[in-house]
Amino acid sequence: MEQNRGPIGQRQRCSSGLTTKKSSPPPPILLRSNQKMSSIGTGYDLSVTTFSPDGRVFQIEYAAKAVDNSGTVVGIKCKDGIVMAVAGLAADGRQIVARAKSEARSYESVYGDAVPVKELSERVASYVHLCTLYWWLRPFGCGVILGGYDKDGPQLYMIEPSGISYRYFGAAIGKGKQAAKTEIEKLKLSEMTCKEGVIEVAKIIYKLHDEAKDKAFELEMSWICEESKREHQKVPDDLLEEAKTAAKTALEEMDAD
């Protein structure tokens, strides 16, 4: 997980960027007793094709817990584009990205036009959901934040391991997602440009990082906006540095209180 390679993206006319994350397979039930919404499945959680008596599919919930244990990923839609921050990448993600690329290619070859973000996210969600239907497949332990720019402007979608996909103004997955969501809600996204958004997202990630508990982290950010010519790219180095410095200063100001 410390292998921070750049965000996995794809270049094409519509430019959808994907950042994904996952972690190790869920630990056995016995260790889960101190989890918040803890409920051990005892017997109903051995297979993704088994419902519990209260109508839950535990394997899917465990897959989601796997995502929650990973580093935080944040994405926000600003008025002129999308900013995604990555703090940790993973391997199930690669499979999903490959599938997304293939779906986008096939849409373009049939319909002759770049794939709309909504359509792509629905296809990816369908694929993720597919893996929750058969006993011989395990669910993806991977949440996906999909950002793209199409004819209707910039859009942000999030796909969870259960296969649910919604459109968001701001989304977060991983360890610090609750705190990240609280911070995002404080921002006025409709009035923020992407450049400002980059700084805000950096501040959020730094704020969430707990010196004591978490390992050292590396901040990576990517965006799609008018400035990046509607192409998915890593946030340019100088802007990234500016963001990191601003974030660190903000933290110090907080600590100084």
Place this chain on the structure above:
Amino acid sequence: MDLNLDAPHSMGTTIVGVTYNGGVVLGADSRTSTGMYVANRASDKITQLTDNVYVCRSGSAADSQVVSDYVRYFLHQHTIQLGQPATVKVSANLIRMLAYNNKNMLQTGLIVGGWDKYEGGKIYGIPLGGTVVEQPFAIGGSGSSYLYGFFDQAWKENMTKEEAEQLVVKAVSLAIARDGASGGVVRTVIINSEGVTRNFYPGDKLQLWHEELEPQNSLLDILNAAGPEPMAM
């Protein structure tokens, strides 16, 4: 006279599609022939694919109908998935896929025209081999041979809706006058942001051209008229 009534129905046809400032106008004649026999003198060659996209059909009647049916079905599914009307570009590309992949078996030339909120009014020509060409205006069918020069002279950009429709009616009726495989009435379909309007111009209401006009001061009349009475003596 060979009247092979079992010959496959072909639409000799003249079809025309023209963009104007705000939408498109599609036009066609109405003759479907089986060899020398006119199987249908009032056919409708402008077929709906979606609320905002129509297609003009030429060539084999059966082939063009089947292709339209498939594409209507695909577009319906596509609209449901997308959650909004399909674009003209996508419609044209779906027709192209069928036309190109089945080029050995099909014999139909199509003109796709419509309006969508992203690109406005657009016309796409899809001739026999399955190419797609986006054009400001397109002509097709056997009668179109007689219209190339006409459009070179008469076409202009940013016409109004009325100018465009008049151009289309004039063009189709000129072709009907010269092409034996085109005839009947002129049908037009106007598509823009407000919706779709169908118009109908019966054959006898069309302008007369050239040799169809009554001869005026023609030498033939004078020569054929009874001579002056010989002088009575």
